[in-house]
Amino acid sequence: MQPMIQFQNVTKSFGTQVVLNHISFEIPAGKLTVILGPSGEGKSVLLKHIIGLMKPDEGKVIVDGVDLWSLSDKERTEFRKKFGMLFQSAALFDSMTVFENVAFPIREHTSLSEEEIKSKVLEKLKMVGLEKAIDKIPSELSGGMRKRVGLARAIALEPKILLYDEPTTGLDPLMTESINQLIYETQKKLNGQNSVTSVVISHDVESTFRVADLVVLLYRGQIIAEGRPDDFKNGKFTHPFVKEFLRGHFEKNI
Numbered sequence: 001m002q003p004m005i006q007f008q009n010v011t012k013s014f015g016t017q018v019v020l021n022h023i024s025f026e027i028p029a030g031k032l033t034v035i036l037g038p039s040g041e042g043k044s045v046l047l048k049h050i051i052g053l054m055k056p057d058e059g060k061v062i063v064d065g066v067d068l069w070s071l072s073d074k075e076r077t078e079f080r081k082k083f084g085m086l087f088q089s090a091a092l093f094d095s096m097t098v099f100e101n102v103a104f105p106i107r108e109h110t111s112l113s114e115e116e117i118k119s120k121v122l123e124k125l126k127m128v129g130l131e132k133a134i135d136k137i138p139s140e141l142s143g144g145m146r147k148r149v150g151l152a153r154a155i156a157l158e159p160k161i162l163l164y165d166e167p168t169t170g171l172d173p174l175m176t177e178s179i180n181q182l183i184y185e186t187q188k189k190l191n192g193q194n195s196v197t198s199v200v201i202s203h204d205v206e207s208t209f210r211v212a213d214l215v216v217l218l219y220r221g222q223i224i225a226e227g228r229p230d231d232f233k234n235g236k237f238t239h240p241f242v243k244e245f246l247r248g249h250f251e252k253n254i
């Protein structure tokens with residue numbers, strides 16, 4: 001199957017700082033891929049290249065067979081409808097209700113009737129277990145509830161590609177588990193309907209390894225390991241940083 005996302009020799013620098021250094025890798029369609037790496041190594045920069053918010057200095061980013069930078073600005077904005085994104089902070093509109101937050105992208109990008117919008121929003125809120133919070137505003141919700149609203153909003157347009165930037169950072173272990181489960185279930189539920197590709201950016205090794213089909217490790221501007229969780233557990237990768245990054249994470253599970 002054709003990969004959903006391809007990085008072809010992508011380089012990105014800010015001044016003299018090379019953040020992505022000739023990166024090539026593929027994200028398969030219909031799977032859940034986790035991009036791991038220490039803080040400040042370029043994970044968010046990588047994500048911004050996937051949705052075409054940043055342009056590579058060199059190389060290409062191909063999404064669903066389309067070179068993002070061969071499109072006009074208008075076409076690229078239109079193309080972004082394929083994406084749903086859960087921001088690290090959830091990035092909800094503070095003065096809007098939960099309903100209006102989730103309805104927002106639907107109103108922006110479709111001409112559905114009010115009734116159709118309502119039924120879509122309700123369906124998504126049910127998926128994240130928040131239909132009772134529909135009339136609350138963000139300040140009346142817990143952190144984990146806000147993330148779930150962010151997730152409902154991300155999936156509102158039934159995107160082909162879901163991007164999550166550090167969905168569990170700053171959450172307690174129980175909430176981390178519940179958000180991971182939600183990401184996993186969303187992948188499975190939507191997958192049956194329209195084959196979703198999910199990309200989770202994280203530095204949380206343990207929780208993300210449980211949900212990943214494929215793991216990509218970013219270090220010093222390069223992909224130093226790319227494979228299934230088992231490949232990591234079985235010591236397939238020899239780069240010394242792979243061992244260092246994973247130290248203490250698998251021994252207790254084996």
Ligand SMILES: Nc1ncnc2c1ncn2[C@@H]1O[C@H](COP(=O)(O)OP(=O)(O)OP(=O)(O)O)[C@@H](O)[C@H]1O
Pocket residue numbers: 014019037038039040041042043044045046203
């Ligand atoms: N717009 C920008 N202008 C200049 N430098 C930037 C810009 N965006 C990111 N950087 C730099 O690129 C590097 C990678 O940043 P990025 O946000 O991708 O890290 P990250 O891996 O997501 O880290 P974290 O895990 O802490 O979120 C950092 O050194 C950052 O300062």
Ligand SMILES: [Mg+2]
Pocket residue numbers: 043044045165
């Ligand atoms: Mg980041």
